[in-house]
Amino acid sequence: MRHLFKATLAAGLVLALPAQAETRVTFKAAKTGSSYYQMSVQVAEAMKAGTDGAISVTVEESQGSQQNVMEVRARGADYVFTSPPALVAAAQSGTGAFDGKGNPAFDEIRALFPLPSLTMHFVMSADSGVTDYAGLEGHSLLLGKGSFGASEGAKYLTAFGLDGKVEIADVELSNAVPALQNGQIDGFVTAGSWPAPNVVEAAASVPVTLLSMTEEELAKAGSAKLVIPAGTYAGQDSDVVTTSLPVVAYATTKMDEDTAYQMTRTFWEEKERMGAESAWWTSVNPQLLENVRGKLHPGAVRYYEEAGMPVADAQK
The missing domain is CATH 3.40.190.10 (Periplasmic binding protein-like II)
Incomplete structure (x- = not known):
């Protein structure tokens, strides 16, 4: 009877333990029906499959890359978006489309991984x-x-x-x-x-x-x-x-290093499977990291150094 009580108590303690925390991410890419919206859906599915549901990505429609960058000002740690690197550089320097629209939040943008160009x-x-x-x-x-x-x-x-x-x-x-x-x-x-x-x-x-x-x-x-x-x-x-x-997936320094690391690692580990479904993923390779202007997220840098992928000192 004592053994049965102990076993029941142990089972109750296991059930009482909190479930593994789920990290929720919003991915903002492009208009519904576009190729980049479809890519964002595939990335969301890859994150779910590659992390056993530990990272849950919600895809959000966008009117374009400029909107994606502008929303950095009001978004939190869960925000990931797509943009050409040149547009992010313009936001950070307050030039081009961002002339007179500079904001300190733009300086916190950090790259994760390249997408098909x-x-x-x-x-x-x-x-x-x-x-x-x-x-x-x-x-x-x-x-x-x-x-x-x-x-x-x-x-x-x-x-x-x-x-x-x-x-x-x-x-x-x-x-x-x-x-x-x-x-x-x-x-x-x-x-x-x-x-x-x-x-x-x-x-x-x-x-x-x-x-x-x-x-x-x-x-x-x-x-x-x-x-x-x-x-x-x-x-x-x-x-x-x-x-x-070039087009790149970005987060900001608000995202913690472990989440950025896990998202970057999962993207590259799932890329071959995504390529079997959609040929455009076959165009993505580590050499595209050369197109990233500015900084990579520290979590992404950690993965790239572990994987032996080329990262310039200026990107760290």
């Missing part, structure tokens, strides 16, 4: 005969409106001396593939992590050529170089040299 694609129909940027002269091109791809594409046309020499089609980017199929346009410009869904669709339906930049054109473009490997799209027999806008 926004990759520029110039997609031309094979029938157009265009195989390089100089060949765009006299042809029609869809740039889209109001997007990074549209503004970056227009910048390249200027940099390459093509202003006024290319017919800019007045068609929405969402209609790019059917417009290319029916010959309404010769090509379109889009920015998205590769493989970009609309480029996959276009290449699968009609023969297309992806334009590749020369070293001289890269220098004129003035953006980060990225190589889309051969075979990424149907009919793409060689590597395509293009540019990209």
Whole structure:
């Protein structure tokens, strides 16, 4: 009877112990339906699976990276968001979009891990005969409106001396593939992590050529170089040299070191599984850490040093 009482008492004590604390995180990325919103959902699922539920991530819709950065002023330790590193640098220096909007909270932003970059694609129909940027002269091109791809594409046309020499089609980017199929346009410009869904669709339906930049054109473009490997799209027999806008997941110094460490470690440990579901994760590698301007979170630094990944002294 005494043994039974002891066993019952022990069981009661075990049941009375508090459950393992759950760390809740809010991840703010992009508009619902965008590729980056989908990525944020995948990251949330990876955190739950990789930590056995110890980290619970709630995905929150965003209107864009500038909003993500601005909200740092009012958010707490549980806030994680996505942004191009250049935008964070602008916030911390009070320049560009943040001219006159500086705030001490911006200085506390710290990077965790890179995400697939926004990759520029110039997609031309094979029938157009265009195989390089100089060949765009006299042809029609869809740039889209109001997007990074549209503004970056227009910048390249200027940099390459093509202003006024290319017919800019007045068609929405969402209609790019059917417009290319029916010959309404010769090509379109889009920015998205590769493989970009609309480029996959276009290449699968009609023969297309992806334009590749020369070293001289890269220098004129003035953006980060990225190589889309051969075979990424149907009919793409060689590597395509293009540019990209790096995107990074950020927290702030309000987040404790252990949480930042666990999130960073889990991201890299789950990346292969995510890549099996969505090919854009295969473009993420440790070399993308070079694109991080400013500081990494101390918890992230701890993981990268343990894993032997390259971290510059200026990032610590």
